[in-house]
Amino acid sequence: MRPPRPRGTEAGVDPRRAALRILDRTLRGGQTMESAAQGGPKLNPGDQALALAIAGETLRRLPLLDTLIDSATRQPLPDDSKARMVLRLALAQRIAMQVPDHALVATALPLVEGGPRRLVHGVIGTLLRGTLPTADEAPLPAAVEQRWTAAWGEEAVAVARRAIVRRPPLDLSFREAADAEAFAATEQGLRLADRQVRLSDQRGVTTLPGFEEGRWWVQDLSSTLPAGLVPAEAVTVLDACAAPGGKTLQLAAAGHQVTALDRSESRLARLRANLHRTGLSAKIVVEDVLGYTPDVPFDAVLLDAPCSATGTFRRHPEVLYRASERIIAESAELQGRMLDKAAAWVKPGGSLVYAVCSLEPAEGEERIAAFLAANPAFALAEQRRVVPGEREEEGGMDGFFTARLVRTG
């Protein structure tokens, strides 16, 4: 006879415990899900993927889950209490992952062993006996809905509510347009642009044809836009804040002489691996934008600045909880300083392309307006804003802002 498992180690509990840790570290510690998943007890790859999936599905619909939980408790549970966290995870599994009721209960209760077990059991029971909402949309955090309604209107928020509960498609950028055409035909992909193909089903990236040969790399359609603003005649291009290198690869594939700068060694290691895999080349500089001075100016500088990343909420729903007004303001201030530095590296007549994967005007339109007001030697040549709703019927796009400024003086 097998020895009984110690209490709290029932099958399926470990990934839920890991999901609880991820949820706590993202919501209370402000971490990304990826970094929150590091450093915990070792799980097998399947359990690790399950933990991330449960935490992700929970974060996609947190306000909805909280409304349900509050409807079943006499006193609202504290926002960061373990009971609320465990209830959120359990409900998300039921609504988004169709986990059977008995499995939900059996894997939730060990997480509150020695604590509010009866309360959690009672609330789950009440909610499972009622009618739970379907999974086709969920409200965003109230502060985000307010900001985005003011900035982009109610329809964009309605689209974002639908987008947040769906896994976004996988977009690939190709070195060669002919390869994109052939791949789209054989893999039932959607040709988004000359060199961009979208796959709507979830397939392992490294198993797709052409990965080993480096014919393509993963890159959301939105993030391909800034490199497209770099004029074809620009010979030397600085890609500032380059890692992991999607835009560096695009620029190199388009024939520019690229210098790729980033301050993160570990992220640059991924950029190097991407260059190696695709056979493309760029000069790599490990530097802080704020401390860098090039020997000679460039024909074009692309500044893909660090930002709140709220435009990536479909892939990283946790960004919506990190991006407080304070974080956005700090981010905008840093972007302003980076723009001032980058401007000095552009040749007269050259271009400065600015980009952020943010849906916050303070990091996009307002940043560029402030820069232009303080820098009369630059003029706006073109700008592009992507808000929820664009190409929705084809699977949507990440929120994004990019602008090209020309140095006229």
Ligand SMILES: C[S@@+](CC[C@H](N)C(=O)[O-])C[C@H]1O[C@@H](n2cnc3c(N)ncnc32)[C@H](O)[C@@H]1O
């Ligand atoms: C939005 S990501 C860049 C994505 C990249 N352009 C791409 O297309 O794959 C921002 C990058 O800025 C880098 N970064 C942040 N602050 C920096 C600074 N002060 N100097 C240099 N790099 C910085 C980060 O390490 C990160 O790799």
